[in-house]
Amino acid sequence: MPLAGVLGRGIMQQKATQSYPIQSAASLILHKVSEISRRFDIVSLNRQIEVAENLLGKSKVEVSENLPGKSKVIDVAILGQFKSGKSSFINSLIGEKVLPIGAIPVTTVITRVHYEKEPRAVVTYLDGNKVEAHINDAEQFISEEKNPGNEKKVEVVDVGHPAFEQYPGLRLVDTPGLGSAFKYNTETSQEWLPEVGAAIVTISAERPISENDLNLIKDLSRHTPKIILLLTKVDLLSSEQQQEVIRFSQNTLKREINSEIPLYPYSTKLQTDLLRGPIDDLLLDLSLNRDAEFTNILRHKIRSLVKSCLGYLELALTSSLKTDAEREDLKKIILTEKLNYDIIESELFLVARENMQKTRTLIASHLETKRGKFTKKMMTLLKKEMPTWKGNLWQLTRRYEEWLEENLQKELNDLSKKEHRHFFDTLNSTYVSISRSLNLFRNLLDKNIESILGVKLSPPDWDLEVPEPTQPDVAFTKVFDFHFDLLWFLIPMFIFRGVFQRHFLRQVPSIVEIHLSRLAYQWEVRINKSIEKIRDQALKYVRDELSTVDKLLSRSAGRSKGISHTIQELRDNLEKLGAG
Numbered sequence: 001m002p003l004a005g006v007l008g009r010g011i012m013q014q015k016a017t018q019s020y021p022i023q024s025a026a027s028l029i030l031h032k033v034s035e036i037s038r039r040f041d042i043v044s045l046n047r048q049i050e051v052a053e054n055l056l057g058k059s060k061v062e063v064s065e066n067l068p069g070k071s072k073v074i075d076v077a078i079l080g081q082f083k084s085g086k087s088s089f090i091n092s093l094i095g096e097k098v099l100p101i102g103a104i105p106v107t108t109v110i111t112r113v114h115y116e117k118e119p120r121a122v123v124t125y126l127d128g129n130k131v132e133a134h135i136n137d138a139e140q141f142i143s144e145e146k147n148p149g150n151e152k153k154v155e156v157v158d159v160g161h162p163a164f165e166q167y168p169g170l171r172l173v174d175t176p177g178l179g180s181a182f183k184y185n186t187e188t189s190q191e192w193l194p195e196v197g198a199a200i201v202t203i204s205a206e207r208p209i210s211e212n213d214l215n216l217i218k219d220l221s222r223h224t225p226k227i228i229l230l231l232t233k234v235d236l237l238s239s240e241q242q243q244e245v246i247r248f249s250q251n252t253l254k255r256e257i258n259s260e261i262p263l264y265p266y267s268t269k270l271q272t273d274l275l276r277g278p279i280d281d282l283l284l285d286l287s288l289n290r291d292a293e294f295t296n297i298l299r300h301k302i303r304s305l306v307k308s309c310l311g312y313l314e315l316a317l318t319s320s321l322k323t324d325a326e327r328e329d330l331k332k333i334i335l336t337e338k339l340n341y342d343i344i345e346s347e348l349f350l351v352a353r354e355n356m357q358k359t360r361t362l363i364a365s366h367l368e369t370k371r372g373k374f375t376k377k378m379m380t381l382l383k384k385e386m387p388t389w390k391g392n393l394w395q396l397t398r399r400y401e402e403w404l405e406e407n408l409q410k411e412l413n414d415l416s417k418k419e420h421r422h423f424f425d426t427l428n429s430t431y432v433s434i435s436r437s438l439n440l441f442r443n444l445l446d447k448n449i450e451s452i453l454g455v456k457l458s459p460p461d462w463d464l465e466v467p468e469p470t471q472p473d474v475a476f477t478k479v480f481d482f483h484f485d486l487l488w489f490l491i492p493m494f495i496f497r498g499v500f501q502r503h504f505l506r507q508v509p510s511i512v513e514i515h516l517s518r519l520a521y522q523w524e525v526r527i528n529k530s531i532e533k534i535r536d537q538a539l540k541y542v543r544d545e546l547s548t549v550d551k552l553l554s555r556s557a558g559r560s561k562g563i564s565h566t567i568q569e570l571r572d573n574l575e576k577l578g579a580g
């Protein structure tokens with residue numbers, strides 16, 4: 001290990017001891033919460049617990065050898081609508097175009113940038129493998145164009161760059177845009193939300209702050225105390241317009257979110273250095289005070305976890321004070337017909353089935369619009385190619401098959417990659433309907449619990465993962481019924497070559513049609529499988545949630561003392577965690 005690394009560890013350990021109180025309080029609470037959630041079967045807290053454990057783990061372990069002496073890394077997430085200038089912003093901090101930018105959604109994969117002496121990129125694959133790459137090749141893994149639908153199966157790309165020397169301990173995270181045309185990008189960013197340390201939300205000066213932006217900021221504030229807004233592309237506005245947009249945005253924020261979030265104008269094209277000043281100060285602050293910041297973030301996350309847990313415990317406590325008969329009644333009133341698992345199950349099955357039935361038609365009709373051009377292209381290519389083919393009919397036919405296999409496969413693959421985003425409508429609409437159902441379910445459950453027991457549960461931390469369908473292997477299948485080419489020795493080619501060439505050409509349209517329909521089928525299977533996965537995840541959520549509430553209500557009998565004690569303990573622990 002290099003000397004700096006060894007020294008780094010020494011310093012790190014010292015730091016860890018210094019910040020011992022908060023960490024030990026945090027780990028005590030976490031331990032307590034996970035024990036409670038096991039004891040009471042509060043499965044819905046699992047994800048939040050896991051995130052907090054990771055964060056706590058990070059605070060104890062040196063994350064990167066390249067950050068000597070810096071025991072902690074704070075992730076600063078750049079979030080915002082697609083095309084709002086996230087990647088451009090990070091590039092302008094680096095001073096070099098490392099991240100792909102563009103007029104179409106270009107970022108597929110989460111990319112993190114931190115300080116390193118020499119520039120380089122490390123690609124981590126979904127299977128856990130890591131490969132080092134030249135910094136100029138980072139784009140090969142990040143951009144939608146070079147890595148469509150993340151077919152390279154990359155989990156994250158880490159970019160190390162000397163320009164970040166001024167922000168030690170900070171890691172800027174570029175995310176695929178929220179609200180992008182590619183629903184999946186939105187998913188990736190949102191799934192990642194619980195990990196956010198601090199966040200910069202980009203809002204393009206071209207369009208007013210939207211409901212999506214507001215929802216994102218609301219969500220974010222549950223995960224991090226530190227949010228900054230960046231009004232990007234201000235070079236597109238005059239200075240009066242800028243003032244107006246800033247005023248409008250601040251008013252909207254105050255009205256909708258009721259908190260003052262700092263807003264900074266930015267441009268990568270005009271007066272960048274000037275505009276960058278205050279943002280640099282801010283990042284520097286975050287980086288210098290990262291121990292304190294880290295503590296704040298950890299505290300914030302553990303607080304919201306404990307609040308969720310307390311909500312459930314209070315539910316248990318209230319119910320424990322009732323008689324058995326009352327408890328049974330309560331359960332009936334709370335878990336009404338609308339919250340009945342079987343009914344929700346059949347509803348979600350119906351939604352999924354209705355969408356699944358439409359998938360095929362959707363894909364087929366989209367591909368149909370491409371068929372004419374596709375056929376023409378194949379025929380033109382073939383026409384150009386055939387005159388170079390020599391030999392008897394048997395050889396000619398083999399050549400034809402080979403040519404078709406190679407070219408049709410390639411063209412179909414290209415078509416599939418280019419167009420497959422258009423096939424996802426039924427998947428998206430399933431996601432939207434099922435999310436809506438889940439929200440209704442959760443709201444109703446919360447409302448019932450609050451109105452009947454007077455206990456308010458914390459908002460849940462649920463995500464539905466959308467499994468992205470994989471690209472099918474497009475294989476060419478032979479389509480000839482009768483092998484007349486076996487009679488090749490009977491056929492004088494100097495007379496019939498033209499006849500067969502025309503015959504081959506005439507076959508192209510139906511071969512294309514068959515293969516497009518096969519492609520549609522392959523995508524249909526994949527998309528519908530993803531639809532089923534969303535449905536099953538949602539059902540698991542409903543089951544877990546109902547079983548949590550059911551168990552809390554039924555098993556609380558005679559445990560009020562124990563539960564009160566646990567609640568008190570948690571509250572005491574929360575106090576030890578300190579204000580923040």
Ligand SMILES: Nc1nc2c(ncn2[C@@H]2O[C@H](COP(=O)(O)OP(=O)(O)O)[C@@H](O)[C@H]2O)c(=O)[nH]1
Nearest residue numbers: 082083084085086087088101102103233267268
């Ligand atoms: N005029 C102007 N255009 C910008 C600025 N920043 C980014 N853009 C353009 O906005 C588009 C989207 O940028 P990108 O960084 O890819 O956005 P992302 O999707 O949020 O990462 C690109 O065409 C950029 O050239 C800016 O400060 N001024």
Ligand SMILES: [Mg+2]
Nearest residue numbers: 086087106107
């Ligand atoms: Mg981008």
